[in-house]
Amino acid sequence: MELWHNRILVLDFGSQYTQLIARRIREAEVYSQILPCTVPLATILAYRPQGIVLSGGPSSVYEKKAPTVQKELFDQGIPILGICYGMQLVTHLSGGEVARSKHREFGRADLMIDDPGGLFRGIGGDGATTVWMSHGDRIERMPPGFRSIAHTDNSPIAAMKREDATRRIYCLQFHPEVAHTPEGATLLRNFVYDICGCKPTWTMRSYADSAVEDIRRQVGTSRVICALSGGVDSSVAAALTHRAIGDQLTCIFVDNGLLRTGERDQVQKTFASQLHLDLRILDRTKPFLAALKNVTDPERKRKIIGRLFIKSFEAESKKLKNIKYLVQGTLYPDVIESVSFKGPSATIKTHHNVGGLPARMRLKLIEPLRELFKDEVRVLGKELGLPDEIIWRQPFPGPGLAIRILGSVTKERLMILRGAETIVDQEIRSAGLYREIWQAFAVLLPIRTVGVMGDQRTYEHVVAIRAVTSLDGMTADWAKIPNEVLGRMSNRIINEVKGVNRVVYDISSKPPSTIEWE
Structure with a gap:
């Protein structure tokens, strides 16, 4: 996917709420992207972000191996919002003092707003608002050039800012991204709109248009295959790819005899009859059930089903010519998991039936949903005209009814x-x-x-x-x-x-x- 002009980067320091920050910004129709805090400054700048959010995290900034960023990040003129650990890191790197709080602050707190403009515009009509705290450290002394803009009974500096020609830095000790901070969404909108100057251009229509262009440019005249499971992820990925390249796409649906009632008929009705995709349905009930006979161990079931699926998919794909690409419904949480600051996975966990196929078949991947969360995929499916029966289908395990x-x-x-x-x-x-x-x-x-x-x-x-x-x-x-x-x-x-x-x-x-x- 090409770079989005209005982009907010979220640097992840291991917070359980990092994905929620990105989601809240996207709800304001501004594109947000998560990167581990360990990426070099040059990489951050290459994205040309309109703003940067430093997430919370479980560490204390004064620990020896605490995660950090290059101090030069603060001198780039890019608006920065530090949340919880992010606030403490800004303080620590900018010459202030962070220490263990005598009274930890977890849960709801009453925030008194001392500067009602800017970040707090339109928030707390009576000068106060409810926020969600989750921290054991506090700011003892602000860095030079910063001033407090909000406080609670336990945190004299619950929010602070520095605004000058080279630095526009705002910090919060609370978490605006969680539902327990009722006006948190307004605060984040103030940051991305008023302070960062972003426009609400992140919509599923704009995403679909951009994705279609990217798929066409990537594929050219080559043929593409997609393993269609009937779940929302693979269905939306297939529909989006079909909009881009039409008959160059062939979808393969393997009926392994382990599906829910009517699942095969639903897929055939939607994708072959309504969307007019080139859909090949393989009835493999007999070999799957024969291989599973007397097997009771769930891991053995999974391996048998996975192996037979790959075998069936491979056999059918070999009948097609000029196949160079494979469509997968990888979502953004899968991508995040592979680069998370908390530790990259050896591989992205395979939520799709095609796990293992790219390495064996040497096909190039098309992952048109890799920038989306599940709820965004459903909105995109609606934009593409998929029926609610597909869009709102509840998750179904790859091994099907066998498990x-x-x-x-x-x-x-x-x-x-x-x-x-x-x-x-x-x-x-x-x-x-x-x-x-x-x-x-x-x-x-x-x-x-x-x-x-x-x-x-x-x-x-x-x-x-x-x-x-x-x-x-x-x-x-x-x-x-x-x-x-x-x-x-x-x-x-x-x-x-x-x-x-x-x-x-x-x-x-x-x-x-x-x-x-x-």
Whole structure:
């Protein structure tokens, strides 16, 4: 993707909120990009940012190996906003003093605004506002040239600034990016609009137009393939690429027999019939189920499914000529993970079915979503005309229903699970909870229990219902589904799905549990 003129860089010092800073700025329709704080000054300047945000972080600036930046960054005339650790680092490098606070400040605090203009324009009508604090250090002495612009009872310098010909630096001890700072979004808009001079040009329409141009320039007349899973990421990536190059794109959908009810038909209807993509559907149910026979270990299941997927995809792609590119639905959080200050991953974790293909097939990658968060991908999907059934589809694991069946995978057990999953999905949608819940699904347990049906003893399967709320899937809490909705699910599963006589509800959070059971 080409450089965006209005760009705010967020330098990451290991904060749990770094991605949230970038998201809040993007919500103001200004493009933001995260870089590790370890990048050289020359790299930062090469991006030509309109402004720079220094994130929070778990370290203390006076520690020997505390993360830092080159002091010359402050002399470039680029507006800088230091948040929490970022504020303390500016103080430390600019000649001020940071020390351990006698009274740590965590949670909500009342911020008294001493300078109501600039950064605080339109905030705190009565001279005060609520903010979210999370720090154990404090500013004991401001650097030369700085002045305090806000305070709390525990932090005499809760915000400060320096404005002169060469330095426009603003610092906050609190976190404006979190929802617990109600007017934080306004503050960030003041920074990017008024102080940095950015314009609201980051829209999904502008992103789509720019991405289309980039794909056309990258591909030329070559052919492109895409492994289409039916999930929102691969679907939007395919639709965007198709808008750019049309019939040069071929999508391959592998039906491994482990899909949800109607998934194959939905993909065929949307992409072949409505969007008129060159879609090849491979029915590989028999070889997948044969390979999974009597396999109970979840990691073995994953490896078998991954290997067979690659084999199926490779075999079909070899039938095509002049294929030089592979489309993947890599998202921005995946990219961030690989360069995070907290430690780069050996590889970006593969959320897509095509994991492992680029190295084996020696294809060049097209990753048109690599600058987007999941919610932005959904907005882009709407812009591209994808139906809500695709855009708002809840996450589905690459190995499919195989890891929602605890124990061996058989046709009979798949039939039971599909029936239960369909009912869970229908009831969640009927209750108007589908978009509130991150994932809701059924799990078939490897046990049977005694029951009574029609005055007769039964000994049948147990289904667990799992539903969680989450922002990004990294942490999750069990969804507080109304009892009457859970009751309808249970009654319908037991009455409509042959072979089930008991339903349980999973009320564990992540951590310590995972969202999926396997």
